[in-house]
Amino acid sequence: MTVTQRSSLLVRTISTPIILIVILILIAVIAKLVGSGPFSRTVVEMFIRVMLVAGLYIFVGNSGVISFGHIGFMCIGAYAAAWFTIPPAMKAVTLQGLPDFLAQAQLPIFLSAALAGLLAAIFALVVGRIMMRLAGIAASIATFAMLAVINVVYSNWDSVTGGTGSIVGIPFYTGIWTALGGAILVVIIAYLYQISRSGLALRAGRDEATAAAASGIDIVRERLIAFVISAFTIGVAGALYGHFLGVVNPDAFYLGLTFITLSMLVVGGMNSLSGAVIGVIVISTIIQILRWLEKGIDLGGATLSIPNGLQEITIGLVMIIILMFRPAGLTRGREIVWRFGPWASKPSTAGEVAVSKNGA
Amino acid sequence: MSTALSAQHVSVSFDGLKALANVVLDIPPQRVTGLIGPNGAGKTTLVNVLTGFQAPDEGQVFLDGQPIGGITSHRLRRLGIARTFQSGRLFGELPVIDNLEVTGVGLGLSRRESQARAEAMLDWIGIGALADRAAGGLPYTDERRVAIGRALMMEPKYLLLDEPAAGMSAEEADDLITLIRRIVAEMKCGVLLIEHNIGLVLNICDHIHVLDSGEIIEDGAPAAIKASEKVRHAYMGTQAEAGGVVL
Ligand SMILES: Nc1ncnc2c1ncn2[C@@H]1O[C@H](COP(=O)(O)OP(=O)(O)OP(=O)(O)O)[C@@H](O)[C@H]1O
Numbered sequence: 001m002t003v004t005q006r007s008s009l010l011v012r013t014i015s016t017p018i019i020l021i022v023i024l025i026l027i028a029v030i031a032k033l034v035g036s037g038p039f040s041r042t043v044v045e046m047f048i049r050v051m052l053v054a055g056l057y058i059f060v061g062n063s064g065v066i067s068f069g070h071i072g073f074m075c076i077g078a079y080a081a082a083w084f085t086i087p088p089a090m091k092a093v094t095l096q097g098l099p100d101f102l103a104q105a106q107l108p109i110f111l112s113a114a115l116a117g118l119l120a121a122i123f124a125l126v127v128g129r130i131m132m133r134l135a136g137i138a139a140s141i142a143t144f145a146m147l148a149v150i151n152v153v154y155s156n157w158d159s160v161t162g163g164t165g166s167i168v169g170i171p172f173y174t175g176i177w178t179a180l181g182g183a184i185l186v187v188i189i190a191y192l193y194q195i196s197r198s199g200l201a202l203r204a205g206r207d208e209a210t211a212a213a214a215s216g217i218d219i220v221r222e223r224l225i226a227f228v229i230s231a232f233t234i235g236v237a238g239a240l241y242g243h244f245l246g247v248v249n250p251d252a253f254y255l256g257l258t259f260i261t262l263s264m265l266v267v268g269g270m271n272s273l274s275g276a277v278i279g280v281i282v283i284s285t286i287i288q289i290l291r292w293l294e295k296g297i298d299l300g301g302a303t304l305s306i307p308n309g310l311q312e313i314t315i316g317l318v319m320i321i322i323l324m325f326r327p328a329g330l331t332r333g334r335e336i337v338w339r340f341g342p343w344a345s346k347p348s349t350a351g352e353v354a355v356s357k358n359g360a
Numbered sequence: 361m362s363t364a365l366s367a368q369h370v371s372v373s374f375d376g377l378k379a380l381a382n383v384v385l386d387i388p389p390q391r392v393t394g395l396i397g398p399n400g401a402g403k404t405t406l407v408n409v410l411t412g413f414q415a416p417d418e419g420q421v422f423l424d425g426q427p428i429g430g431i432t433s434h435r436l437r438r439l440g441i442a443r444t445f446q447s448g449r450l451f452g453e454l455p456v457i458d459n460l461e462v463t464g465v466g467l468g469l470s471r472r473e474s475q476a477r478a479e480a481m482l483d484w485i486g487i488g489a490l491a492d493r494a495a496g497g498l499p500y501t502d503e504r505r506v507a508i509g510r511a512l513m514m515e516p517k518y519l520l521l522d523e524p525a526a527g528m529s530a531e532e533a534d535d536l537i538t539l540i541r542r543i544v545a546e547m548k549c550g551v552l553l554i555e556h557n558i559g560l561v562l563n564i565c566d567h568i569h570v571l572d573s574g575e576i577i578e579d580g581a582p583a584a585i586k587a588s589e590k591v592r593h594a595y596m597g598t599q600a601e602a603g604g605v606v607l
Pocket residue numbers: 374377379397398399400401402403404405406446
């Protein structure tokens with residue numbers, strides 16, 4: 001009888017995050033070389049969306065439960081970063097309701113971002129203890145309700161959040177390298193979660209909840225772990241976003257961004273980390289092209305331009321078309337792996353298997 | 361009380377329909393216990409009760425004399441009770457090896473330990489070559505063997521198999537018989553075998569229970585079951601009419 005000889009899990013799967021990170025680094029280098037301001041801003045935004053979508057993937061991809069609520073964690077993280085880093089003199093004027101220790105605080109940006117992620121994670125732990133008991137559509141609706149509640153609270157708690165208006169004065173910090181660092185961090189966290197015991201257990205529960213229970217898996221617990229980790233990453237993304245714009249207001253963290261990040265995940269393929277990252281890159285590119293078109297392109301005298309507001313419609317159409325031909329997304333739910341030379345990964349990782357049933 | 365996984369006077373009903381009525385059944389260690397009965401007799405429901413997926417309305421389940429009612433189903437696995445499902449229920453998008461590893465992880469093993477145990481298990485069953493295949497696209501027979509491997513990863517004292525031979529050819533069923541014998545002999549496991557293939561059941565079981573409309577109508581050694589007029593009447597009659605197995 002032949003003994004199955006296989007390399008360790010890490011060796012088999014490590015090529016995926018490495019390839020994704022190399023792609024991200026290449027994009028950053030190109031942006032630096034091009035050097036144009038607007039293009040750099042687009043790339044920073046894209047990296048932050050990589051953080052959001054890879055963070056969202058940690059929960060949605062592994063559990064199979066669609067969440068409409070994760071942008072709420074971004075809201076929590078961005079406001080926390082505002083509380084931690086706006087100079088006390090400004091806070092005394094605009095945010096008079098802040099408790100003393102926050103009103104006085106002016107933390108270093110990275111410490112503040114870590115705490116912002118932690119705050120989002122703690123919030124996720126508290127609400128998740130109840131929400132993770134729900135499954136399927138009920139769970140998705142609960143996440144949507146969570147988003148709405150966060151939005152209402154941050155829009156109306158004027159003395160702490162500035163209400164529906166914007167809070168200004170968040171120190172500018174996030175540039176290409178910081179945003180790249182954030183994106184790489186989240187890709188690594190998502191990869192490590194995916195190959196972890198909890199990641200495997202959750203993916204099993206996604207495919208067959210009953211059989212997972214028969215294998216000794218406590219699905220509610222594993223879902224909660226993924227929910228908290230993904231809330232942390234998205235909270236940090238919110239903080240970096242705050243330091244990118246210098247301004248936060250609650251409606252920046254609501255339906256528009258929820259729609260775009262979910263589209264990116266679905267288009268890329270929500271069952272793989274590669275899908276999450278590829279989805280962001282593809283949709284961001286389309287958005288950028290549309291922005292150019294909205295401004296108008298000079299075609300030897302004649303100017304070609306499209307009406308404003310066509311962005312959402314186009315993304316919607318692109319999503320429908322891609323899903324018609326690739327129901328499991330561009331990556332078909334597989335991971336990108338290195339198949340050449342001495343480092344060739346054998347197929348088969350946590351999620352790296354063809355999706356054989358057409359959404360059935 | 362005896363060493364066994366044991367259902368004592370178990371009753372279950374769904375919306376007034378009695379699925380199980382006062383069922384008493386013992387699964388002794390290192391024996392193959394058969395459970396047969398026509399479609400809808402309540403066989404799967406009994407497995408669900410024995411594995412904590414279904415709370416009985418009346419009666420109790422005992423593991424080696426200890427009542428195990430009220431323990432959540434995922435914790436029950438760790439007591440050494442494993443099962444397969446009538447419909448397979450593999451983790452379709454995971455590779456075969458990961459399907460087995462899930463059980464190791466559920467037991468609290470690290471991924472490295474789970475992988476080692478899963479590889480050893482696949483080799484033990486003789487399906488090591490399937491390790492990296494997606495579980496979703498497997499042929500029937502392989503699917504069943506992977507499901508058995510996944511359950512055996514628990515190193516269970518008791519293994520409950522819900523129609524493992526459904527859809528198998530005679531040859532494949534023979535391989536299954538060999539596998540079940542090895543499970544009993546080498547893994548020291550008590551097996552409950554639910555099966556419509558009567559030949560297979562008579563061949564391999566030490567003791568057989570016959571369930572009809574939720575009631576155990578007969579139990580005994582294979583020879584006694586084969587000879588039983590009651591069984592022939594209640595069970596085999598319907599099967600024969602349906603063009604099924606005749607003794
Ligand atoms: N969850 C449920 N809700 C309602 N009725 C159920 C449920 N599960 C089983 N039943 C009913 O209980 C009876 C016994 O079903 P069970 O699945 O245990 O039969 P079975 O002996 O396993 O049949 P088969 O040979 O077809 O697998 C059937 O009439 C079935 O319709």
